[in-house]
Amino acid sequence: MQQENSVEKKLKERIRDVFDDFELVIGYSQSKIPLKVNPLFIQRKEEIDDLIFNNLCINNLATYSYFLSNELKGKIGIVLKPCDTRSITQLISEELLNKDRVKSIVVGCAGILDYKKIVKEIGGLKIISADIKDEHIRIDTIDENFTLKAKNFYADKCYTCNIYDNPPYYDEFIENDSKLNIEPRKEYEDLDEFEKLSLEEINSFWDLQFSNCIRCYACRNICPLEVCRDKCIAQLDVPHWQSQKINAVEGKFFQLIRAFHLAGRCTECGECERVCPANIQLLKLMKKINKDVLKLFNYRPGFNLDEKPPLLTFKNVEKNIKEEELI
Amino acid sequence: MENILGTNKDINNKDINTNSRKTGIKIVAFLCNWCSYAGADAAGTSRLRQPEDIRIIRVPCSGRINPLFVLKAFTQGADGVLVSGCHPNDCHYSEGNFYARRRLEILKEFLPVIGIDKRRFSYQWVSASEGQKWQKVVINFVKRIREIQG
Amino acid sequence: MKTLTYIKKENLNTFLEKLNKNYDVFLPVQNKADGTINFESLDIVNDNNVINLKEKTRKSPKSLFFPPSENLFEFEYKKDIKKPDIMEIKLLESEKMIPDEINSRKKVIFGIKPCDTMAVKCLDLVFGEGEKKDPRYVMKRENTIIISIGCNNIFPDCFCTSVGGNPFYFDHSDLGLIDMGPNLVIFKSSERDDIRELLDKSHKFFEEREINSDEEIEIKKIISESEKKCSSNWESVNAEDIALDMERKFSEEEMWKNITRKCISCAACTYVCPACVCFNIGDEQTGMKGERYKCWDFCTNYYYTLEASGHNPREKIYQRYRNKINCKYNYFYKRNKNLYCVGCGRCIDVCPVGMDIREIVKHVRSLQK
Numbered sequence: 071m072q073q074e075n076s077v078e079k080k081l082k083e084r085i086r087d088v089f090d091d092f093e094l095v096i097g098y099s100q101s102k103i104p105l106k107v108n109p110l111f112i113q114r115k116e117e118i119d120d121l122i123f124n125n126l127c128i129n130n131l132a133t134y135s136y137f138l139s140n141e142l143k144g145k146i147g148i149v150l151k152p153c154d155t156r157s158i159t160q161l162i163s164e165e166l167l168n169k170d171r172v173k174s175i176v177v178g179c180a181g182i183l184d185y186k187k188i189v190k191e192i193g194g195l196k197i198i199s200a201d202i203k204d205e206h207i208r209i210d211t212i213d214e215n216f217t218l219k220a221k222n223f224y225a226d227k228c229y230t231c232n233i234y235d236n237p238p239y240y241d242e243f244i245e246n247d248s249k250l251n252i253e254p255r256k257e258y259e260d261l262d263e264f265e266k267l268s269l270e271e272i273n274s275f276w277d278l279q280f281s282n283c284i285r286c287y288a289c290r291n292i293c294p295l296e297v298c299r300d301k302c303i304a305q306l307d308v309p310h311w312q313s314q315k316i317n318a319v320e321g322k323f324f325q326l327i328r329a330f331h332l333a334g335r336c337t338e339c340g341e342c343e344r345v346c347p348a349n350i351q352l353l354k355l356m357k358k359i360n361k362d363v364l365k366l367f368n369y370r371p372g373f374n375l376d377e378k379p380p381l382l383t384f385k386n387v388e389k390n391i392k393e394e395e396l397i
Numbered sequence: 398m399e400n401i402l403g404t405n406k407d408i409n410n411k412d413i414n415t416n417s418r419k420t421g422i423k424i425v426a427f428l429c430n431w432c433s434y435a436g437a438d439a440a441g442t443s444r445l446r447q448p449e450d451i452r453i454i455r456v457p458c459s460g461r462i463n464p465l466f467v468l469k470a471f472t473q474g475a476d477g478v479l480v481s482g483c484h485p486n487d488c489h490y491s492e493g494n495f496y497a498r499r500r501l502e503i504l505k506e507f508l509p510v511i512g513i514d515k516r517r518f519s520y521q522w523v524s525a526s527e528g529q530k531w532q533k534v535v536i537n538f539v540k541r542i543r544e545i546q547g
Numbered sequence: 548m549k550t551l552t553y554i555k556k557e558n559l560n561t562f563l564e565k566l567n568k569n570y571d572v573f574l575p576v577q578n579k580a581d582g583t584i585n586f587e588s589l590d591i592v593n594d595n596n597v598i599n600l601k602e603k604t605r606k607s608p609k610s611l612f613f614p615p616s617e618n619l620f621e622f623e624y625k626k627d628i629k630k631p632d633i634m635e636i637k638l639l640e641s642e643k644m645i646p647d648e649i650n651s652r653k654k655v656i657f658g659i660k661p662c663d664t665m666a667v668k669c670l671d672l673v674f675g676e677g678e679k680k681d682p683r684y685v686m687k688r689e690n691t692i693i694i695s696i697g698c699n700n701i702f703p704d705c706f707c708t709s710v711g712g713n714p715f716y717f718d719h720s721d722l723g724l725i726d727m728g729p730n731l732v733i734f735k736s737s738e739r740d741d742i743r744e745l746l747d748k749s750h751k752f753f754e755e756r757e758i759n760s761d762e763e764i765e766i767k768k769i770i771s772e773s774e775k776k777c778s779s780n781w782e783s784v785n786a787e788d789i790a791l792d793m794e795r796k797f798s799e800e801e802m803w804k805n806i807t808r809k810c811i812s813c814a815a816c817t818y819v820c821p822a823c824v825c826f827n828i829g830d831e832q833t834g835m836k837g838e839r840y841k842c843w844d845f846c847t848n849y850y851y852t853l854e855a856s857g858h859n860p861r862e863k864i865y866q867r868y869r870n871k872i873n874c875k876y877n878y879f880y881k882r883n884k885n886l887y888c889v890g891c892g893r894c895i896d897v898c899p900v901g902m903d904i905r906e907i908v909k910h911v912r913s914l915q916k
Contacts (some may be wrong), residue, residue, distance in 0.1 A: 076572075101901050102703070103703070103895070103896075103901065103904065104703075105902075106901060108809065108900070108901040109809045109900055111805070111808045111810075113805075125510075129900065133811065134808075157893045158719050181810075186581070189581075189582055190580075190582050190726040192579050192582075193582055194577055194578075194579075194581065194583060194584065194599075194602070195582070195602060196602055196603065196702050199703075205668060212700045212702075213603065235587070250805070255467065256628070264510070265509065267513060267680075269509070269512055269513075272509070272510070272511070272512040273512035275614075276511065276512060282585070282683060284606070284615060284814070284819075284843075285814070286813050286815045286818050286901050287813045287814055287848075288811070288813035288814070288815045288816035291811040291813040291814075291899075292811055292900075293814070297812075299812070299849070300850075305848070305850050307829075311465070311469070311828075313831055313840075314829055314840075314842050315616040315831075315840055315842050316615035316616045316842055316843060317615075317616055319472065322472075322511070323469070323472055325470070326465065326468050326511065327465060330463075330464050330465055330504075333500075333503060334503075341899075344899070345815070345899035347606070347815050347818075347819060347897045348583075349581045349583055354510065355510065355511070355793075356506075358506075359503060359507060362502075362503055362507070363503065363504045364546070366499075366502065366503070367499075371736060376410065376496045376646060379505070379908015381496075381499055381500060384488065384492060384495035384496055384499060385495070385496070386485070386495070388498060388499070388502075391498060391499075391502045391503075392661075393498075393520070394519060394536055394537055394538045395521075396519055396521055396533070396534045397530055397532060397533040397537065
C-alpha cells in the first residue's frame, strides 16, 4: 500500500543491529484489512523485512509484555510509540515487569489515525480499499468513494500529546523526521463538557451505551495493565461480584470494576475504546479518575519509574482532600 | 467544610421517627469495628433516638472497604451509603483509614460521572466515645437522602 | 422461473409496517451516531436509526433465536415453621417472564443474508434436533418466518463459497429475494402454510407477471458475478479434507503457538459468530428467591476448562484457540456433518488484533509453516 518511509528504514536497521540480544521482537506489519495493522512477532532475522511504522500503527504492543515475559526466558524487544511507553513504565514502577527483560524500542511519533472516526465519517460503510497519500485518505466502498483530510482524523490522545518526540523512558530511541503537526487541545476538555450534563442525561447516556455490551472482555484483555485476565473477579462465583448474565446493568458494573482496578494506573492509551465491538465510550470513566488523581495527588501514571502510585500509599495530612462534615 | 444543619434546635421528631417501612429508603452503612461501630453502640445504649432507615455492616477497618462495595450497594438499590471509621492518626491498625480516605475521596468525585448523586454517599470519622456525633450524622444523612428522594 | 413476483422497493417500508401489525419484524438497523448495523425490531426505526439492507451487520442474528441471556425459571425457597428441617423449593410463575408467551409470538426476520441462514441450520442441529431439544428454541423457531435477501455486494472478508455456501443460497430461508434494482424479486418461496398466509395477506404489495428473457439473463448474471467475487476471497475448502488436516496437525504445538501469538483470548469473535453455540447455565439467588438463567459462554476463556482441582487442560491461549478452530472445522463436522463456519467474516472484522481465520486454516493445511 505505501512505500517504505525513512523512519521504517532506520527502525529496521537498528533492530537488525541488536537482534541477536533478543529472543523475540514485537513490531507492526501490514494487514489485509484496509487502514489496519497487525502485530508482528519476529523470531528470525528474515522477518524483520516485514516491519512497518506509519500513522496507522494504533495498536499498543505493550499488552503482550507481561505475559510474554513470564512465558519466555530471554529478552523481549517491543516497538513502541511514546504514549505506549507509559504503559511499560507503569508496569515497571509497580514491579510487575522486570526492566532488564523487556526492552522498549521507541520510535518518534507523527500522530496516528483513528479507524473508528474514519468509519463514522463515511457513515459506517464497509471499506473495500483505502490509500493514504499527501495527507489525504482515499477510501472506496461498494457504491461511493471518499477523500478525507488526514489531520481531522487523528486519535483523541494525539491532540493532547507532548511526548511524541521525547518519551519518558526508552532503551532505544529512533528519531522520526516527520513531527506531529495538529492543533493541540486542552486536556480533559470533553470530560469537562460531559460533567456539566444533568444526572438524568448521564444515566440515559450510559443506559444507551451499555445496551449493546456483550461482555466479550476485549477491553480487559487488550489493556496492558490488566494482568489479571485469567483471574478476574468478574468471572468468579465465589465471591459473587457479578452475574454472568449479559445485559446493560452487568456490563456497566463490569466497567466500574475495571475503572477501580485501574484507578491511578491507567495510561489512557485508548485501546479499550478502540477494540470494543459495541463502540462504548469506555475511556470517559478512566479519564475521570485520572483527572481526579492528578488534581488531588499531582500524579500522572506512566512517567516516573520511581514514583509510587498514589492509591498504594498515603500521607498523614492530605492537602487537597477537603472532607465534609455532617454535623 | 460543609455544615448541613446548625444546632440541635433544627432537629425535630419528624426527622427521628422514621424507618424503612414508612419511608421506603434503604441506607447501608459500613462501620469500622473498633471506633465507629462502638460509637454507634454507645449511641444506642445512651438511648439517643435516631431514624431507623440505616442498616449497618461491620468491617474490621475502614481500609477494608473496597470502593466496589459502595458501588455494588448502589447498583443493588441502596438509596444512600455511609462509611465511617476511626479518626485519621487514630486507626486501630495505624494506617487503614489513610488508604480509605484516598480511595473514598476518589470514589466520591467519581459518582456523578456514572449518574449517582454525590450527596448520596458520605464518609465520616466517628470514634468509640462519640455517640452523640453518630446520632447527628445519621439524622442529617437520612434527612439529606429524603430531600434528594423528593 | 416462469413468473416474476416482485415488490417495488419504494413500497418496502409500508409493507414492513403493515407486517409489523401481525408479526414482530426484525431487520438490520443502522445507528447513525457511529454507523454500526445490528438486527433490531422495526419499532426503533426513526431519524437516527435507519434500515440498511446492503451492508453486513456487526453482531449476528443468532441472538434472535439464542439470546445472550435468558431466564429459564424462577424459584423460591419456602420453610414451614412447624417442620424446620424441611426446605421446599417452589417454581414461580412470575409476570416478568412467561416464556411461552414470549417465545410463541410470531416473528419475521427480514433482510437476513444466506450465510446467516446457513448458521441457523447450525443452531437447529444443536438445539432443535436429536434427543434433547431446547423447547424454547423449538417454539421460537416454529413461529419465525425467515425472509432472506441474496448478496449482490461481496465484501473483502466474505468467504461463504469456500465453506460450501453461496451468496444466493435460499434452502434454509422461507422466502428468498433478489435485489434487481428498483424491485425485490421473489426467487424462492417455501410451501409452508404460514408463508402462504403471509403472502396472501400482503398480496396488494406484490405484483406478478411473466418473466422475460432479459430478466432471466440478468438474474443469472447477478448470481454468477457474486459467486465469482466471493470465491476470489479465499480458496475452496473441502470439509472432509479440512477435518482430516486438523486432526493430523493437532499436536504440532510450535506451529499453533506461532500462529496464535497475537490472540488475547477475548470473546469478541465467539460472540459475533452466528454459528458458535456454547452456553452456560447458572443459578443466582438473593435471599430466598432465585432464578436459573442460560447465557452465552466462550471457549477462549481461561475459565472454560478450569477444573475444581485447579488443573486446567487448556491453560495457554494457543490450546484454546486450537480447540476453537477444531470445533468449527473438525469436531462439529464429524458429529453433525456440517461445518460450523459459514464464511460471514464477522470475526475478522471485529478482532482487536487482526486474527484472520482464513490465514489460520491455510497455515494448518499447508505443508510448510
